[in-house]
Amino acid sequence: MPELIALRYSPWSEKARWALDHHRIDYTETEYLPMLGTPVLRWRLGRWRGPVTVPALVDDGVALGDSTDIALHADAIGQGPSLFRVGREREMQRWDRLAERAMSAGRLRAIERVLADPVAVQESVPSTLKALPGPLRDSAVRTVAQHLRRKYPVDTRDFETTMRDALRQLRDALGPGRYVLGRFSYADIVMAQILQFVRPHDPARLGLGPASVRAWTASLLEDEFADLLAWRDALYRDHRSASGSDAPA
Numbered sequence: 001m002p003e004l005i006a007l008r009y010s011p012w013s014e015k016a017r018w019a020l021d022h023h024r025i026d027y028t029e030t031e032y033l034p035m036l037g038t039p040v041l042r043w044r045l046g047r048w049r050g051p052v053t054v055p056a057l058v059d060d061g062v063a064l065g066d067s068t069d070i071a072l073h074a075d076a077i078g079q080g081p082s083l084f085r086v087g088r089e090r091e092m093q094r095w096d097r098l099a100e101r102a103m104s105a106g107r108l109r110a111i112e113r114v115l116a117d118p119v120a121v122q123e124s125v126p127s128t129l130k131a132l133p134g135p136l137r138d139s140a141v142r143t144v145a146q147h148l149r150r151k152y153p154v155d156t157r158d159f160e161t162t163m164r165d166a167l168r169q170l171r172d173a174l175g176p177g178r179y180v181l182g183r184f185s186y187a188d189i190v191m192a193q194i195l196q197f198v199r200p201h202d203p204a205r206l207g208l209g210p211a212s213v214r215a216w217t218a219s220l221l222e223d224e225f226a227d228l229l230a231w232r233d234a235l236y237r238d239h240r241s242a243s244g245s246d247a248p249a
């Protein structure tokens with residue numbers, strides 16, 4: 001059975017999970033421990049140089065270390081309608097790149113805000129480290145957060161400009177419709193994920209506590225993009241049930 005190595009709360013992992021669930025693929029999920037889990041991740045991917053990230057999917061000789069590659073693989077082996085539109089590959093890549101930029105800006109902001117709030121730091125302790133004494137647990141979270149900040153530097157520190165630009169493009173693309181490319185596709189999934197950094201959807205499922213939700217939320221953008229938050233919530237309702245699979249058409 002395919003194994004997804006993922007970070008429970010990460011929007012990148014959710015992109016892959018959503019595509020796998022959409023195609024009704026059975027898989028197991030292993031929680032990745034940032035930094036400490038890197039040697040094992042390298043071994044699972046057979047990749048000894050360069051950065052390795054999650055989500056990663058290991059499936060019978062196939063080792064994929066990128067969320068979009070996992071979604072394409074799910075499309076190839078799974079059931080149900082494709083999430084990729086033939087002839088619109090360039091547009092899809094453009095949305096994926098736009099989402100990547102917005103999520104990277106969101107991640108940097110969220111990391112900094114978590115580090116500034118001791119309660120959010122405590123909430124971020126992975127379950128495998130919960131048994132450590134308090135100060136050690138907190139310093140483990142801080143070390144990992146600083147590692148992530150160094151590993152994923154972003155061009156712009158201006159979260160709001162980057163996010164606002166991406167969200168306006170999303171709004172224009174949707175127009176009066178429901179889907180970025182006319183029908184439900186991977187472009188909707190990736191653009192829904194950027195809204196995690198405006199207001200996280202279903203934080204309990206992702207293991208995000210209240211202080212972490214506050215750290216991730218951008219109240220200034222919440223009102224301005226209330227229509228897109230409603231769009232995202234409807235997308236989850238109609239295309240991703242609690243068990244993960246799409247609701248019946």
Ligand SMILES: N[C@@H](CCC(=O)N[C@@H](CS)C(=O)NCC(=O)O)C(=O)O
Pocket residue numbers: 007010012033034035052053054055065066067068107151
């Ligand atoms: N382009 C990659 C980016 C994935 C990515 O940025 N993953 C982050 C999620 S926060 C990660 O692996 N962080 C933990 C680490 O780098 O150790 C993808 O789409 O899969």
